[in-house]
Amino acid sequence: xxxxxxxxxxxxxxxxxxxxxxxxxxxxxxxxxxxxxxxxxxxxxxxxxxxxxxxxxxxxxxxxxxxxxxxxxxxxxxxxxxxxxxxxxxxxxxxxxxxxxxxxxxxxxxxxxxxxxxxxxxxxxxxxxxxxxxxxxxxxxxxxxxxxxxxxxxxxxxxxxxxxxxxxxxxxxxxxxxxxxxxxxxxxxxxxxxxxxxxxxxxxxxxxxxxxxxxxxxxxxxxxxxxxxxxxxxxxxxxxxxxxxxxxxxxxxxxxxxxxxxxxx
Numbered sequence: 001x002x003x004x005x006x007x008x009x010x011x012x013x014x015x016x017x018x019x020x021x022x023x024x025x026x027x028x029x030x031x032x033x034x035x036x037x038x039x040x041x042x043x044x045x046x047x048x049x050x051x052x053x054x055x056x057x058x059x060x061x062x063x064x065x066x067x068x069x070x071x072x073x074x075x076x077x078x079x080x081x082x083x084x085x086x087x088x089x090x091x092x093x094x095x096x097x098x099x100x101x102x103x104x105x106x107x108x109x110x111x112x113x114x115x116x117x118x119x120x121x122x123x124x125x126x127x128x129x130x131x132x133x134x135x136x137x138x139x140x141x142x143x144x145x146x147x148x149x150x151x152x153x154x155x156x157x158x159x160x161x162x163x164x165x166x167x168x169x170x171x172x173x174x175x176x177x178x179x180x181x182x183x184x185x186x187x188x189x190x191x192x193x194x195x196x197x198x199x200x201x202x203x204x205x206x207x208x209x210x211x212x213x214x215x216x217x218x219x220x221x222x223x224x225x226x227x228x229x230x231x232x233x234x235x236x237x238x239x240x241x242x243x244x245x246x247x248x249x250x251x252x253x254x255x256x257x258x259x260x261x262x263x264x265x
Contacts, residue, residue: 026060028063231260
């Protein structure tokens, strides 16, 4: 999505701004330290993951616990459901997920597979809206899911929307993980397929994030021709071949993207 640069952002490092609240930034970093692989952690473990001093982490945890975002069983800390309100605030204040939902429902009914709308956030694909047939509900990543951009169809299309300099910067700082034998991890190869996606107007990944999953993504542009997100679809290997995904899914996805374009700002 297009981002507006604040008027006060004159320095290269935003943390050097006089109004930057370090304590708030540290508290958010503590929240982000938790994940599926580490849902519960001790103070020492959180300190290691964030790189903060234990005293700093302790102050953040005390504050977050007092506000109801963290709970403590005496040794381990864990997030509470109240954290979901932070994400809900964004989703409820952002028109894109609401605008896209009926289009996703119609597209999913046509292709009989899962589809979603995503943006690039912190070098990852962030799912903002999704729809899946009931029999395939486990196929679609839920709203709020984060996925690696380099090995998903939507992610490759999002990377294709970056400038060459921004793409090179992404490839320089991201360390690709080999999820399957098919996953591309060489930066030059990733750059090649991203540029190919830019030329073709769609990104395709074949078993790179999961062995049994194929995914495809097309850009979503607004009425000003700015790329604001990506419309993606996923399917199982035994349901749709790559050629069919391109020949059958792609026209419907592009039509849905064009229909969406007229209401995006």
